[in-house]
Amino acid sequence: MRELLEALAAGELSPEAVESRLRGYVTSEAGRLDTARTQRAGVPEAILATRKTAAEVSTLVDTSLEGTGRAIVTRADPTVTAAVEQQYAEDPEISVNVDDRAQTVVVRESSFESPDLDATVGLVTAGTSDAMPAGEAATILREMGATVERIDDIGVASLDRTLDQVPLLREQDILIVAAGREGALPTVLAGLVDVPIIGLPISTGYGHGGEGRAALSGMLQSCTALSVVNIDAGFTAGVQAGLIARQFDKIRE
Amino acid sequence: MRELLEALAAGELSPEAVESRLRGYVTSEAGRLDTARTQRAGVPEAILATRKTAAEVSTLVDTSLEGTGRAIVTRADPTVTAAVEQQYAEDPEISVNVDDRAQTVVVRESSFESPDLDATVGLVTAGTSDAMPAGEAATILREMGATVERIDDIGVASLDRTLDQVPLLREQDILIVAAGREGALPTVLAGLVDVPIIGLPISTGYGHGGEGRAALSGMLQSCTALSVVNIDAGFTAGVQAGLIARQFDKIRE
Amino acid sequence: MRELLEALAAGELSPEAVESRLRGYVTSEAGRLDTARTQRAGVPEAILATRKTAAEVSTLVDTSLEGTGRAIVTRADPTVTAAVEQQYAEDPEISVNVDDRAQTVVVRESSFESPDLDATVGLVTAGTSDAMPAGEAATILREMGATVERIDDIGVASLDRTLDQVPLLREQDILIVAAGREGALPTVLAGLVDVPIIGLPISTGYGHGGEGRAALSGMLQSCTALSVVNIDAGFTAGVQAGLIARQFDKIRE
């Protein structure tokens, strides 16, 4: 660090240049860097609606719009969704996209330029109970610019359906595989394809190992090689796959 | 009960007949009934060697031989096995069969007549780490008189191997399917065959869900219909399958 | 596989025959096989109403009726039940059977031929809190064609009542024994009869080991030989017993 500062003192480097190099570490104006990071990384900030009132979410949506031209809300129940929709109902410059099953709301200014990555993420689900977390993953992936290929309704209890999809699965850059109950689907698929798989355990099931606990521990114990996110953490799975998709996109450019 | 007793008092029934009917409930001589139940049910008593000294096991083997002409030891480590073998090394009337991988020892008098059931139990394993519990199941099944068909080395990570065995699996009267780690094999098989399956979780794996916990909870959460025994409880799985095999045998007679 | 295909190429086998043999493995039309499996195995698909709206359940009932002539709904609350009843109220070709305590609804077209198995399953409960899971088991067993013998209100705290039922218990082909709290009933019965027992833990009890946890772990630890299903998994217990009953039926034919 001393060298940098001495170079600055000696006039060899401009304050901007030194700041730029030091900023890898820190900044004194927090808000600005976060925005910078968002644009640089393509990872949009999202507003988790859980335990927030509709009014609190609306305020945060407004702030996010001002800062980045877009706001993403997850775990939005109908009350929150209605509040956000109403907030911008009269504003022709603002579009509001609601995905009820995913419980996500995306608000964009008309000037917002969506990113576009040259990468495809396969999103595999076993049934309707995976809808919310899988939809959350799809929403964030699309907002990060990845192409999302949905491959729904394949489960290990009807193995032939699963096997029919193997060629399509092999074409993806990366796979997110959602599964509840015993969570065996990612393990079975990982034995069939060589595409990396992120396991997404779903909070289905009751009794011992219920609420997704068996699915999570099964994926962590898989005799194949999976990486895993938390139960119902569709947003996390989506961002993780999106970050990998960005790496693919960088290389392809 | 009063009716029975009054019939006896009235001389309409003999004491023996009344005792026989009441004995369905209870008996005053505990040991005798146990022997009776063993012969009637074909479920041999077994000696769990865990936490017992070689001397204690040897004594129990002796007692069992005297009572029933046979003794079965499970979870026998090499010390226990050697002690039992030495105990009867000189006796031409006694045979000792050791299964090292199953950790079982079966001792029989030459006069002992083994039962023979007209029923086949398929015993499926994924690999060598299932050897002890699966072997335990095989030993007790054979001692109960069932035919055991071993189907080894099939696992969900190599699904084609699994699928190749489907026709053989369909020929069994009932299946015991052992699986460690994430325990997905019984679920996958139950989607492919209509033979009832008893899941046997194996204590493999480390970290979260390790020691068979993920396998147990995965089988209990299976999206197909399994019944399950405890982790490594090969003996229990074997007896349960053996009892069902006995029902098959009764019908076939 | 190559041999099969070469025999087909050589005209030694017809495409139908080859397809038939290969179909043991896979099919390209997922839906068709599932229906086939259902008819072949006698295991009806069921619709778990938990976390589904009444509208979603109604749609699934319609689909199931079209595909198989029957639909079975489990965990149906009064709203769901009313919706399904209303859906077919005007249709003389459709019958709707509701079991409130079992929380099941069975819908049948008049043309549907129910299966009929020559096998009896004893269904043992300790009290009214076992009503839902036990009823679930009874419904699915009846839909699979088994005869269900209900043996209610016997519990270990009144052992004489239990003992009175031993002769009846011995007449069953297989037993499902429901028990909550400490779950001791299946263990006690397994010491008295030689009929195989599937333990069904019930989610009663509060505090440590409550919600069926003590019952599940007690059955898994039983000093007798039980196989077990998850807490409240009456449907699973019923299907498992039904599959075994089908084996009995096949032999008896």
Added chain:
Amino acid sequence: MRELLEALAAGELSPEAVESRLRGYVTSEAGRLDTARTQRAGVPEAILATRKTAAEVSTLVDTSLEGTGRAIVTRADPTVTAAVEQQYAEDPEISVNVDDRAQTVVVRESSFESPDLDATVGLVTAGTSDAMPAGEAATILREMGATVERIDDIGVASLDRTLDQVPLLREQDILIVAAGREGALPTVLAGLVDVPIIGLPISTGYGHGGEGRAALSGMLQSCTALSVVNIDAGFTAGVQAGLIARQFDKIRE
């Protein structure tokens, strides 16, 4: 308190009398009161040998002998036992009683007067794996002066043996019932007799609910009314039963 002190200041009460009344609360000389409490309550202090060296135990035995004329060691492994035996081998005034299965050692000076209570505690076990905790309970009960009636080898899997002992069980003042695995025995007995029962879970069993966990949770969930001690806490069960026995003895005097 002020009244007491003013009465003392006024000479209405002697210092001894005031001290006696205040001593119900506290004392400034800790050691003395403990000894007093031990003699008054008949609850001997015991030395838990777990995690102590043989030398540390020997020192504590010496201290206890000096203070009370007796020392009780629990969880004594052979090394500790041998050390204590050797320590007093030459001393004719000291007797050392070792119970190998209970892992207890009791050392007494010849002048020590053992207490003697007019009360009987029934101590029920299911098998040899209960030997250590049950023996621990027996040792401390005898040292507290109670009569111990051992009722061994009755288990729920052989219910007739259990039922045969009911008359003997009914004669006891109080029962300690040890049980491992699923721990059903105390529940079954509590439905048959009206003697209060203290359940003592034993650390047998493996897998889910193993090491006594199923037994503990089963006893806490019992549909009859038990009180319970911790897994393998034979000493605690013994002291608790001994305190109740002392109450019986007080009344009988």
Added chain:
Amino acid sequence: MRELLEALAAGELSPEAVESRLRGYVTSEAGRLDTARTQRAGVPEAILATRKTAAEVSTLVDTSLEGTGRAIVTRADPTVTAAVEQQYAEDPEISVNVDDRAQTVVVRESSFESPDLDATVGLVTAGTSDAMPAGEAATILREMGATVERIDDIGVASLDRTLDQVPLLREQDILIVAAGREGALPTVLAGLVDVPIIGLPISTGYGHGGEGRAALSGMLQSCTALSVVNIDAGFTAGVQAGLIARQFDKIRE
């Protein structure tokens, strides 16, 4: 058993006498024996209102009144309580006693003779959150005939209050000590008095060890000698203390 039956056959014993001796084991008329046991043991059956509708509870109350002249309901919420009160509002022969804080309802016919035991149970609580389980214990103890001495509002955080009550605590035959949060009160009291203590953990507290889990495990780990019942199991604690009180009463007679 044979001897008994032969004596009956020989006319040496009457059927009634033989039945009486055999009935220690079993009976063919379950209902009758339960009533017998209730009267003999003084342990009233109770109706747990949890998960039952007001109508179901009312029916059970009626049945219990007919069989024994009394009905006890626990965990009765206001709806259940109102239903039971209304049921007998017009009947001058029936009294209904409601304890709102204990959530118990006791219904008695005017002809019912309450038992009366010569024994006192001290019931210690730390605060208002212990009201329900402690009240449950008090209700059942009174119905069993014991005298209940309530000692409320003493907790370890105000140790002087606790110490003030020591003389009163020492006068009790047996103590039930309720405690939530960390559950230290029974341990502290057991170091101060020689009366046997039954620990009753209360489901207070949040976060790690909340809902009574810390209290339960703390009582099981107590460095003094307690026996314990499950979290909030006031009924169980009351019956257990009542059974011990009956033993005291028997001796005192």
Added chain:
Amino acid sequence: MRELLEALAAGELSPEAVESRLRGYVTSEAGRLDTARTQRAGVPEAILATRKTAAEVSTLVDTSLEGTGRAIVTRADPTVTAAVEQQYAEDPEISVNVDDRAQTVVVRESSFESPDLDATVGLVTAGTSDAMPAGEAATILREMGATVERIDDIGVASLDRTLDQVPLLREQDILIVAAGREGALPTVLAGLVDVPIIGLPISTGYGHGGEGRAALSGMLQSCTALSVVNIDAGFTAGVQAGLIARQFDKIRE
């Protein structure tokens, strides 16, 4: 103790002096000492509104006001808050301060003299979900007289914001650091400053480790040196920091 009493008997000490020395231990009038302790220690008693009705809380507020001139309510929902506000709405001598986000209500008589400590506690939060527990800590700290420095909205995901606050953090006497989810913030800060830190885990997050469990276990496992309170236990953290602040204040005086 004897010496004290003899000195009193001898007139060498007054009853008051003896009482004063003995009172370090106990008192016969519980209520008085508690008040004394509160004033001496500066730790106000607080009323936890959880599981209490508004009426019960109001009564306790009244009692506390009478005893100490102040009442503090925590976990007050809007119903409780409204009840307390209404209770004193007409009384000019009583002020009621409500903090909605902290869910605390403080009621003071105009004559109440608030304590004032010369010590500053830094209270660090990561976001809005920490509002309730952090607010609870702030309320009790202010009532104990400490100066509270709020440092909000710094989290490990935006490390530069965190680093910006380091100089301010270093100026505090002690820090309370709230954190939910993975709870890494206190660990990161403890590596940056040498002020002692009390970690306050917050019940955010879902799935495995949710509800604050990961945060608690992470703080207990921290590779830096933290002390920790229970999940959401803002009150406890506040009192603990307040007690330390009082020590600082004593020295500074």
Added chain:
Amino acid sequence: MRELLEALAAGELSPEAVESRLRGYVTSEAGRLDTARTQRAGVPEAILATRKTAAEVSTLVDTSLEGTGRAIVTRADPTVTAAVEQQYAEDPEISVNVDDRAQTVVVRESSFESPDLDATVGLVTAGTSDAMPAGEAATILREMGATVERIDDIGVASLDRTLDQVPLLREQDILIVAAGREGALPTVLAGLVDVPIIGLPISTGYGHGGEGRAALSGMLQSCTALSVVNIDAGFTAGVQAGLIARQFDKIRE
């Protein structure tokens, strides 16, 4: 499938072509496909030495060498390592590479051609206790052909060391970040760089959350976006990163 078979029967397709298309699903010769998959996917099979004897491992090494020209052993203790080294000590065509800290052994025939991927995986550790799992990841990554950049000894308690490495971290294609205790490092790094991170929890720490449990749950709860493998599952993390590296390599070609 029918169309394929009919085209074959009609001579429009060769058996080889049809087999090739069907083989996407299944194969009748299990072993061959596994080898094929290994070569195609670049994921080498590995031999987990845990619970295997040195002799068993040696046999498996031999089999693996014959099939693929290479064998990889993980969790090899010194005995296993020595046995494998001795096995090939005399064979000039075989090289044996041992990594003691990683507990891995790699055996290669001289003819074996190692894969080479154009991709770099950053492998971050906090200290020496991460050596085994991190080494395991490094070994498998190198065998899959990826370049491994080790970045050791950075931990959250010395944040400046961590920050110094940020530029290097940003150059990696993907990161594996190992962390024990509270496992905060991957969370902190994910807030600083936009490279996707796989969290690898390490089994350090004792007490609550010890053995890696806090690290695992902390990573699953991370407020940034991580994917995670099981505790100490270095092999899994390595394979997962290797599969992603292969995707990078494919694109770069």
Added chain:
Amino acid sequence: MRELLEALAAGELSPEAVESRLRGYVTSEAGRLDTARTQRAGVPEAILATRKTAAEVSTLVDTSLEGTGRAIVTRADPTVTAAVEQQYAEDPEISVNVDDRAQTVVVRESSFESPDLDATVGLVTAGTSDAMPAGEAATILREMGATVERIDDIGVASLDRTLDQVPLLREQDILIVAAGREGALPTVLAGLVDVPIIGLPISTGYGHGGEGRAALSGMLQSCTALSVVNIDAGFTAGVQAGLIARQFDKIRE
């Protein structure tokens, strides 16, 4: 940050001054800052010997000596201790202090100047099983310069001993209170004194809540206000108390 850099560019600040201000955040030379922090904070680095070989520990001791003139080893078993003692046996400039019960080793160069704080930490234990963690706390406290007042052998089962120590406890600046089993001691003391208490749970006890789990959860649930460290985390408790002691010392200066 820009302002600082522009001031430097403008020659208004020297590079050293700017570096100094920026260094509050970060540094590019990790090692140096750590040493700085150690000296500034008085928190010595310690070497945890668990899972390290004697050779590894010896190397780390050497490194630490070179860097700071002192090395502290915790959890040192006899082998490690002997290795370190032997390493410096011949060196007159090096002193080695071993505390066997604490399992700590402190090595100092003769030139090392120990810190000295004007603050006293009371360290309370209940018995010999607390020796290791309490000793660990004592060692690190002394190395940080605090005065340690040991108050041993007071436990809640002998409350009078506890009460006798209250005056001494009140004289301490801060208390660490170790307790195993049910861990009630810190709760009882916190009700008696107004000195802040850090609870240190000890891994004693077996069965449910054993290994310190009951103690930890009891302290977290305490109805008084404690802060807590992990089970057996004597080192953490010591450092935390030491940091608070440093604050006291700073004020007193």
